[in-house]
Every structure is written in C-alpha cells, then in structure tokens.
Amino acid sequence: MQQTEFTAVSGTNAATSNGAVQPLISLRNVSKRFPGVLALDNCQLDLLPGEVHALMGENGAGKSTLMKILSGVYQKDAGEILMDGKPVEIPDPRSAQRLGIAIIHQELNLMNHLSAAQNMFIGREPRRGFGLLLDEQAINRRTAAIFERLRLDLDPRTPVGQLTVARQQMVEIARALSFDSRVLIMDEPTAALNNAEIDDLFRIIRDLQALGVGIVYISHKMDELRQISNRVTVMRDGKYIATVPTAETPMDTIISMMVGRQLEGASGEVPDTSANDVVLEVKGLSRGSAIKDVSFKLRKGEILGFAGLMGAGRTEVARAVFGADPIDAGEIHVHGGRAMIKSPADAVAHGIGYLSEDRKHFGLATSLDVKTNVAMSSLGSFAKNGIFLDQAAIRRTAEGYVRQLGIKTPSIDQPARLLSGGNQQKIVIAKWLLRDCDILFFDEPTRGIDIGAKSEIYKLLNALAEQGKAIVMISSELPEVLRMSHRVLVMCEGRITGELSAAEATQEKIMQLATQRESVVTQ
Structure with missing residues (x-):
C-alpha cells in the first residue's frame, strides 16, 4: 500500500565525518546539450535537509533545465546526482517520485472536474470489494489527514475547478507530500497569488522545513527570497556562478551575479527624442x-x-x-x-x-x-x-x-x-x-x-x-x-x-x- 502520510526526514541533523550536514541532494558537474545549444555546463547544487534553497538567474539561465534533470524530465549528458551522499540515476519522473523528489510547476497540473482528494490519489486510488471498486471514503480520509498536517482548511470533496489558484497550489503541494517527498521543487510558486495567499504559502513552507523537507525555490522576486530562503544559487548562461547565504548577501550582489555578461555597446550616440511629437x-x-x-x-x-x-x-x-x-x-x-x-x-x-x-x-x-x-x-x-x-x-x-x-x-x-x-x-x-x-x-x-x-x-x-x-x-x-x-x-x-x-x-x-x-x- 502506498504511504500517504509524510513524516519528518530521518537523519535531518545527520552530519558527515567532518561535521558538515549531509545534503539531501547534490548535483555535481551536470551538463546538458540540446541540438546546437549547451544548455548546462558543469552546474552544481546542494540541497540540505530543512533548507529553502533559492535558484536564481535570468530567463534562459538554465534553472528549469537543471530542475527537469533532477525531476527526471530530462536526462543529464554528464555529471552525477547524489542522494544522501550516494549516486542515483533518475531516468524518468516516476523514478524521481520513488526517490521522494517532487516538482510543482508554475502551470498547475490538476483536473478541474475531479475533487481535491481524487486529484491527490489519481492513478493510485485505494480500492475495496476485491479491488473492483474505488474506496472514495478512504481517499477522502487520507486526503483530510494530509490537509490537517498542512493546517489547510479545505474539504477533500471540493471540485478543484471551484478552488482559487492559491488553493489549487496547496492541493499540488499536498499531493507531492502524499508520496512522502523529501525534496520539493517549486517553480515561481507565488506568480498568481496575492499577499495573503503568499503568507499562507510561506507558513506551509516553514512547516515543511520543520519536518526536514528540502525545498528548491525558483523565483525572480527579491523580497520573497529575503523572507523565505536560506541560501541562493545563481546561474547565468547555463553555468553555475555561486552559492551564497541569503541573509548575509546584499541583493545588489545577487543581481550583479545574475547579469554579469559583458555588454555590447550601443551603436553610436543615442538621439534625444524628448522634444518629438x-x-x-x-x-x-x-x-x-x-x-x-x-x-x-x-x-x-x-x-x-x-x-x-x-x-x-x-x-x-x-x-x-x-x-x-x-x-x-x-x-x-x-x-x-x-x-x-x-x-x-x-x-x-x-x-x-x-x-x-x-x-x-x-x-x-x-x-x-x-x-x-x-x-x-x-x-x-x-x-x-x-x-x-x-x-x-x-x-x-x-x-x-x-x-x-x-x-x-x-x-x-x-x-x-x-x-x-x-x-x-x-x-x-x-x-x-x-x-x-x-x-x-x-x-x-x-x-x-x-x-x-x-x-x-x-x-x-x-x-x-x-x-x-x-x-x-x-x-x-x-x-x-x-x-x-x-x-x-x-x-x-x-x-x-x-x-x-x-x-x-x-x-x-x-x-x-x-x-x-x-x-x-x-x-
């Protein structure tokens, strides 16, 4: 039977022999090439237990490609992925799921005509009557238990199409955690949320941190990163630039790392058009x-x-x-x-x-x-x-x-x-x-x-x-x-x-x- 309640990650405070905390996930020298394009060039990332690790970079920096490799959507051409210090291969999304790695895309992937509970357990529904019938009561009960853990006041029987975008996103998070996920990738999670909904999301993220879940948080919003992240990794043009502690690093420094390309100069003097019609x-x-x-x-x-x-x-x-x-x-x-x-x-x-x-x-x-x-x-x-x-x-x-x-x-x-x-x-x-x-x-x-x-x-x-x-x-x-x-x-x-x-x-x-x-x- 599929486990449906998430628990604190074992070994959250486990240390390596030199006293450092053992990362949940380590990506080492990861490269990925598409026809005519080197999308990732020797990139790296460490995610610690209970950490919110922001991943930043301009559009096209390689953030999404790196996360698609971690979640099994793409396969790396070079490099290695370690989980709890041991090499792992992630050939497809199902393998990532089995390892406890879940991704919540900016475009939510829910079926509006189904209830929140049905979306949670689609494809792995508990059954009764010799496996011939779906056990809707069990689906609703298990979903309610996860919602309670998340302190989410939501009826599992509510059709997803009737929920706000923020509530739909909470269902996505709950579904990811129903697999007992240890690593959660969130891609622009606040893009469609108002301030109150963002506060609610951040509360849930902090609750997950307390359980030892590691979160990779992709966002362009600097004020959010100050509030929620522990460290920031910056990528630029498919390359790893640096990882810095959020609290100790000025945002101007992070921005400079993001946009550090040498510019081509403008061709000639810019004309003054301020007096034009x-x-x-x-x-x-x-x-x-x-x-x-x-x-x-x-x-x-x-x-x-x-x-x-x-x-x-x-x-x-x-x-x-x-x-x-x-x-x-x-x-x-x-x-x-x-x-x-x-x-x-x-x-x-x-x-x-x-x-x-x-x-x-x-x-x-x-x-x-x-x-x-x-x-x-x-x-x-x-x-x-x-x-x-x-x-x-x-x-x-x-x-x-x-x-x-x-x-x-x-x-x-x-x-x-x-x-x-x-x-x-x-x-x-x-x-x-x-x-x-x-x-x-x-x-x-x-x-x-x-x-x-x-x-x-x-x-x-x-x-x-x-x-x-x-x-x-x-x-x-x-x-x-x-x-x-x-x-x-x-x-x-x-x-x-x-x-x-x-x-x-x-x-x-x-x-x-x-x-x-x-x-x-x-x-």
Whole structure:
C-alpha cells in the first residue's frame, strides 16, 4: 500500500565525518546539450535537509533545465546526482517520485472536474470489494489527514475547478507530500497569488522545513527570497556562478551575479527624442490582474524599450493596445486624438502594427510564399475592381521589400517556412511597413535568430526610427534593451515600476525595478 502520510526526514541533523550536514541532494558537474545549444555546463547544487534553497538567474539561465534533470524530465549528458551522499540515476519522473523528489510547476497540473482528494490519489486510488471498486471514503480520509498536517482548511470533496489558484497550489503541494517527498521543487510558486495567499504559502513552507523537507525555490522576486530562503544559487548562461547565504548577501550582489555578461555597446550616440511629437499615449490601461493602471507616452522616432521578467505583463500591454485582448479600463490616444481600438483591424486603421513574439503562429502563414506573406495585411490595396488581385503589383512590391530589407530567399515564391528565423522576421516587418504603420510594437524581435541576423534586425530598427517610426520594443534580453532603447520602461506584475533614460539605464537598475513589487512609478 502506498504511504500517504509524510513524516519528518530521518537523519535531518545527520552530519558527515567532518561535521558538515549531509545534503539531501547534490548535483555535481551536470551538463546538458540540446541540438546546437549547451544548455548546462558543469552546474552544481546542494540541497540540505530543512533548507529553502533559492535558484536564481535570468530567463534562459538554465534553472528549469537543471530542475527537469533532477525531476527526471530530462536526462543529464554528464555529471552525477547524489542522494544522501550516494549516486542515483533518475531516468524518468516516476523514478524521481520513488526517490521522494517532487516538482510543482508554475502551470498547475490538476483536473478541474475531479475533487481535491481524487486529484491527490489519481492513478493510485485505494480500492475495496476485491479491488473492483474505488474506496472514495478512504481517499477522502487520507486526503483530510494530509490537509490537517498542512493546517489547510479545505474539504477533500471540493471540485478543484471551484478552488482559487492559491488553493489549487496547496492541493499540488499536498499531493507531492502524499508520496512522502523529501525534496520539493517549486517553480515561481507565488506568480498568481496575492499577499495573503503568499503568507499562507510561506507558513506551509516553514512547516515543511520543520519536518526536514528540502525545498528548491525558483523565483525572480527579491523580497520573497529575503523572507523565505536560506541560501541562493545563481546561474547565468547555463553555468553555475555561486552559492551564497541569503541573509548575509546584499541583493545588489545577487543581481550583479545574475547579469554579469559583458555588454555590447550601443551603436553610436543615442538621439534625444524628448522634444518629438507624442504619437501614442496610453492612460490608465487595466485588464484583470495582468495589466494594472499602465500609462506611458511614445514619441516619433523613438525606440521605447519594455523590460521585465517573464509574466511581468509586457506582451499583455502590447496586445491590449493592438486590440487583440479587451481592456477593463483606460484610454489610447493616437496623434493627440482618442482612438477607440476594439480589434486589431481598428489598431491597423490607426497606423499601429504588432509583431508578435510568436511570429510563426501569429505573424506568418508559413505554408504560403514570401510574396503572399508580405502582401497579406494589405490585400485590399492590390484588388482590381474590388474583385481580382493584381499579382504583378504584389510581385513588384514583394521584390522591393526583399531588396530593401535584405531578405535572403531564392525567390519570392519560396514558402516562408523554409527561410531562417531572421528572414521570417524581416517578412513580418515588410508586411507592416507596407501598411505604412507609423507605430510598431516589436515583441521579442530577435528571439530564435542567430547573431548575424540579430545585428541586421538592430540596424533595421534604428533605420526605422530615423525615418520617424515610433517603436515599442519588448525584449527579455537586457543587453538588447540597453543597446537599442532611447528610453526604458520596466514592468513587474502588471505595473510599470520605473522609467530610465538611455544614459542612466543599467542591467542592475533594470533588475531592481523588475523585481520591485510594491512601488509603482506613475507615468
């Protein structure tokens, strides 16, 4: 019978021969390579019994890859994993589960139509009647016992779909502990919680610490780490940087370790656009918990960088301004007049273009050829007598943009899916230039393209700004934001937390604002 009550870890205070506490888990020189990418390069991590160990790094630092190896989702290419000082192999998630290692993902993995208890024991339900019938009473009883240990006031029979996100997360934690887990990995556990719910989560975490459970806590929120973690391990670009005690290490030091890459300098002097005409003004934009009272101005010829960590709300703002998502409150003004934008068609009619971070799904019809993709948003202008398309005009126009933007393609009849990521991005840009949009949102404009193509995109953005186009550039790469932006707005949890000029913007200042949860700078 599967054990269903978690207990204090045996040997919580056990020491090694030199007096040091024996780690629950040790990862040593772990490396992982994907095609063309070294995702982890000789990384390490020690987790002690009863410890909350924060794992920090920018997006793409390798945190999730390392934890997926520990939880059996990925297999390491090199290195070793020790549990209680002994080497172990974790070929799959079930093996991790048997070792007492559980992971709670940011995206919860529950079935809304089932009760909390049914979710807890799905696939391992106690049975009665010679194993033919599920024993619902036993499921509810065992779940209630675990909830009681967690001091969680929740009826096991409640359908998960009726619970708040915070309560669903508690069910996930309880389920993990029903396997008698000794190691718990929590990935951005407070992303969707309010302050009261965070306090409740922290209480449970401290109770687990008292039982000797080791917790790896992935978060970008500096204030949380001060409250809950004992040590911090920092990763950068797939490498281990350092492990430091939280209480004794200034957050500025941790931020510097996270963003320690050498920056490429900006190309030339940043132009002063402060006196240019305002072409777009957003006032008090709100949408649920994703966008909270966002206001900003965008000027002609300006590249306005939007920085922030994953989930900060940058893409949500762009989609709301573009009319792709409805808003609860706020106003959008274009060239001084209020614009009623209820759909992308309305935005385009006001001269606003949006280049999605997912160009293959939202920017291109990859099965169609280059010329059709270029003309797609302006087909009406190519119509003869309102009925037939002027194919010769489409070809001339597409060939013109291929030359202008340096799109590398055998011909304009080539399917877009066969082009490189950088050339696909240029096709999307051509599409919006053809519409003569003077306000352009670029969402992660260089994601998934090589360094040479990045340089070409940078030159193109600068050229567009010089022509008077107004550009909002959303990017998760801080060097890119610093290199390209005339001004930088920083977001955290749906709010704008600061504005920096090009002269004063640094990676450290951006990271401080990107983790600033309470203070909001009113634009």
